[in-house]
Amino acid sequence: MKKTISTAYERYDNAADFNSYAAKVIEGAKAQKMPIEEDENRVAKGLKGDLREALPAQLYAIIGAVATCVEQMEGERSRKDESQQDL
Amino acid sequence: MKITGLMKGLVSSLVTKKDRQAETAAEKKATTSRSHLPMDKIERLFEKHKVPLDNAKIKEIETFFDRSEGTEADKLKTLETTLEKGLDVKASELNDVHAALKEGATDFTVLLEEPAETAVAESDTETWVVALKLPEAVKDLLLEQLGKGIPLREVLTSTLKHFAKFLGVDGAKAESMTLGELVQTLKNMIQNMPVSELQKAVKAAFEALGVETPATASAPEVPNPVPAEAPVEVSPQPSVPANESGVGGRVVNPAATTEGEDKAPLEAAFESSDQQTASIVATALDEVLTRLEHMGALLEDTFDYKFFLVEVTTEKTIQAKANFKAFQEQVAPLLEPSVPPQKLAENIQTTIEALDKVILKTNVTLFTDMKMERDLLAASAELDKARTFIQKGDVASARALVEKVQKTVGKMTFEPSVKRVQAFAFQKGEMLEAAFKPKNAGPRAEQLIARQLQVLQGENGVRQAKDALDTLRFMGLNHEVEVAESLEGRRVQKNQDFFNHNVKEILLKLMKSEIDARQVEKAEGQLTNLSGQQSMNQQESGGQRGMHYFNYPVALSDGSLGEMKIYLNGARNGATMDYKNTALFFGVNTQRFGEVGIKVKTVMGQCDITVASKSGAALAPYFEPLKDVVEAAGLTLGTIAYEGTGAAPEAETKAQPRQTEGDEKGFDFKI
Numbered sequence: 001m002k003k004t005i006s007t008a009y010e011r012y013d014n015a016a017d018f019n020s021y022a023a024k025v026i027e028g029a030k031a032q033k034m035p036i037e038e039d040e041n042r043v044a045k046g047l048k049g050d051l052r053e054a055l056p057a058q059l060y061a062i063i064g065a066v067a068t069c070v071e072q073m074e075g076e077r078s079r080k081d082e083s084q085q086d087l
Numbered sequence: 088m089k090i091t092g093l094m095k096g097l098v099s100s101l102v103t104k105k106d107r108q109a110e111t112a113a114e115k116k117a118t119t120s121r122s123h124l125p126m127d128k129i130e131r132l133f134e135k136h137k138v139p140l141d142n143a144k145i146k147e148i149e150t151f152f153d154r155s156e157g158t159e160a161d162k163l164k165t166l167e168t169t170l171e172k173g174l175d176v177k178a179s180e181l182n183d184v185h186a187a188l189k190e191g192a193t194d195f196t197v198l199l200e201e202p203a204e205t206a207v208a209e210s211d212t213e214t215w216v217v218a219l220k221l222p223e224a225v226k227d228l229l230l231e232q233l234g235k236g237i238p239l240r241e242v243l244t245s246t247l248k249h250f251a252k253f254l255g256v257d258g259a260k261a262e263s264m265t266l267g268e269l270v271q272t273l274k275n276m277i278q279n280m281p282v283s284e285l286q287k288a289v290k291a292a293f294e295a296l297g298v299e300t301p302a303t304a305s306a307p308e309v310p311n312p313v314p315a316e317a318p319v320e321v322s323p324q325p326s327v328p329a330n331e332s333g334v335g336g337r338v339v340n341p342a343a344t345t346e347g348e349d350k351a352p353l354e355a356a357f358e359s360s361d362q363q364t365a366s367i368v369a370t371a372l373d374e375v376l377t378r379l380e381h382m383g384a385l386l387e388d389t390f391d392y393k394f395f396l397v398e399v400t401t402e403k404t405i406q407a408k409a410n411f412k413a414f415q416e417q418v419a420p421l422l423e424p425s426v427p428p429q430k431l432a433e434n435i436q437t438t439i440e441a442l443d444k445v446i447l448k449t450n451v452t453l454f455t456d457m458k459m460e461r462d463l464l465a466a467s468a469e470l471d472k473a474r475t476f477i478q479k480g481d482v483a484s485a486r487a488l489v490e491k492v493q494k495t496v497g498k499m500t501f502e503p504s505v506k507r508v509q510a511f512a513f514q515k516g517e518m519l520e521a522a523f524k525p526k527n528a529g530p531r532a533e534q535l536i537a538r539q540l541q542v543l544q545g546e547n548g549v550r551q552a553k554d555a556l557d558t559l560r561f562m563g564l565n566h567e568v569e570v571a572e573s574l575e576g577r578r579v580q581k582n583q584d585f586f587n588h589n590v591k592e593i594l595l596k597l598m599k600s601e602i603d604a605r606q607v608e609k610a611e612g613q614l615t616n617l618s619g620q621q622s623m624n625q626q627e628s629g630g631q632r633g634m635h636y637f638n639y640p641v642a643l644s645d646g647s648l649g650e651m652k653i654y655l656n657g658a659r660n661g662a663t664m665d666y667k668n669t670a671l672f673f674g675v676n677t678q679r680f681g682e683v684g685i686k687v688k689t690v691m692g693q694c695d696i697t698v699a700s701k702s703g704a705a706l707a708p709y710f711e712p713l714k715d716v717v718e719a720a721g722l723t724l725g726t727i728a729y730e731g732t733g734a735a736p737e738a739e740t741k742a743q744p745r746q747t748e749g750d751e752k753g754f755d756f757k758i
Contacts, residue, residue: 021571022567025571025574028574034574034592035591035592035596036567036570037618041179043567045621045625046565046618046621047568047571049564050626051564051624052556053626054624055556055664056666057447058464058468058721059655059669060553060556061716061720062716062717062720063639064552064555064716065717066651066673066685066713067550067555067641067651068548068550069712070641070675071550071642072548073680074679075642
């Protein structure tokens with residue numbers, strides 16, 4: 001079953017014409033004063049990658065766990081330094 | 088050795104090994120007139136990835152090599168990654184990817200001015216306006232304009248400046264005022280002006296806007312501010328939980344209404360059995376409000392921040408609970424085990440997608456602890472096994488598993504974590520400060536990101552799946568998709584529950600403000616880095632394999648931020664990566680243990696972990712929690728090895744030889 005990244009992806013997947021959609025998004029964002037790049041190519045590639053669907057929850061769980069491990073390694077040093085200072 | 092050495096496997100083994108030995112000889116044999124380009128290496132990269140190399144591409148590569156910084160190996164690595172991802176070989180694309188791959192790609196020192204106009208999340212705007220201590224007529228006008236879909240930033244800045252001018256504030260001065268200054272000035276003027284003069288000015292202001300003067304404007308009254316020491320009643324508050332269109336029902340400030348008015352809707356939202364949720368919110372807010380007591384001084388009597396925080400926190404918690412209930416109701420019939428095998432397989436797929444959605448796309452896991460997420464991941468893994476049983480023709484086993492999941496999911500209850508609710512409320516409080524602070528007082532990127540990392544974690548600093556995703560979203564890697572969704576009126580996913588602006592959009596704003604050339608250059612560099620990451624995170628439409636790449640911020644021991652590079656490749660399951668056949672590589676320069684590389688490789692559901700550092704097995708205690716997550720994700724934990732870089736490898740179980748097969752691209756753990 002094919003997942004979609006947005007209505008834009010559904011609409012433009014076959015035509016692979018993200019750039020025309022990107023141009024519309026740039027125009028709409030400007031009208032709404034929403035910050036957006038003005039380069040259609042850059043906006044188009046941003047539209048092609050919805051991170052909420054590119055990776056399943058399991059992979060984000062692993063990324064989060066590794067980040068936690070790394071920060072725990074660093075955090076222990078902080079706590080140790082603090083306790084040494086207390087002494 | 089640079090941390091990027093951990094990622095050097097992105098360059099093919101042809102380049103990293105063979106060519107290291109005979110580099111100069113190969114360069115002399117360049118077959119084109121671009122003698123300064125390592126053409127033989129470039130040709131081999133194109134051959135390896137089965138991409139035709141023509142003069143147009145060579146010209147683009149030449150431009151990239153001439154204009155970019157870094158070693159030849161670095162540039163070849165960029166080219167290899169671009170080819171691996173299937174991107175167009177253009178100088179601009181190569182430049183973006185190169186900026187993302189380089190060591191220390193993320194410049195956390197770039198100054199960011201947090202724009203006051205965007206400091207309020209769209210979903211909070213109505214509550215925000217109601218909490219402003221302005222005459223009801225002015226607030227009604229603001230709400231009316233919001234109801235027409237005009238963004239808050241426009242409504243607030245234009246309307247309040249407009250009224251300020253009609254009340255006698257110098258036009259230029261009004262234009263330069265912050266939101267807080269505007270509200271304070273208006274309030275002071277209203278209090279000090281003679282009533283007849285005030286009525287005249289307000290009438291003129293409304294007429295100039297082309298609207299009729301509301302009856303309440305003829306005798307403007309300033310609501311009595313809630314005393315700072317007033318006890319905060321958390322439940323129930325006079326509000327209506329937000330609906331799917333994004334803006335909640337009409338919010339009424341208790342300070343401006345008669346007691347009991349408009350309370351019924353929220354009371355209805357809180358079921359009688361929901362006292363536990365209300366109690367958790369109350370407990371969480373009690374501490375948050377104590378920590379934010381200085382807000383009283385900051386806001387003086389212009390804004391009822393306690394009312395605002397209670398409203399938005401209660402509303403979002405109720406909404407998360409409602410989302411979880413809706414998920415349970417959606418999947419309960421899908422998990423009916425007695426349907427025919429084909430239908431069961433379809434239902435399993437739909438339920439797995441719903442599980443992914445409830446974890447990643449709703450605010451459920453933002454308010455709950457890791458147990459809830461792990462239970463949901465475990466349910467997904469069980470369903471995946473059930474799907475495999477169906478494929479093997481063992482429908483009875485599949486049905487048994489599906490029935491088990493049906494019961495498990497049905498029994499799950501939404502229990503918000505006090506820590507998470509506190510983090511949410513505190514974040515909202517800090518947003519208020521940002522909105523009312525004088526201009527040019529914005530934090531550095533490092534402070535902004537560090538603050539967000541504090542929010543996106545659960546008990547004991549554990550970062551869950553949703554936290555990892557939202558960290559990347561906060562960096563701005565999903566900015567365009569979410570802008571497009573907003574423009575299409577698709578606000579279902581509540582993108583701004585925990586942050587209302589991302590680093591990318593603040594950088595874009597920064598580029599348009601008056602900053603010096605050096606800051607412009609820094610901001611441009613960061614936008615290029617983000618764009619390069621987005622290039623590598625586009626979803627591929629063809630082929631069976633995919634790759635992704637992130638520069639992920641992590642908190643270091645001295646309070647600064649470090650950059651963890653994450654490279655991920657493997658099989659795809661449709662447009663999504665197949666977590667049972669994926670390899671993740673992490674590279675980070677820690678302050679305590681130096682450079683650390685982590686590989687988490689899963690083949691057919693069996694996951695092997697390798698940690699490489701100078702400290703070898705001394706790091707083992709820190710990676711214990713990773714085992715639990717791997718198993719909760721439904722993977723079978725194989726080996727976990729600790730390689731000492733510079734010393735003999737040590738292994739907790741059985742050390743694995745260094746993998747060099749094609750899908751790892753010769754990823755090098757040697758530091």
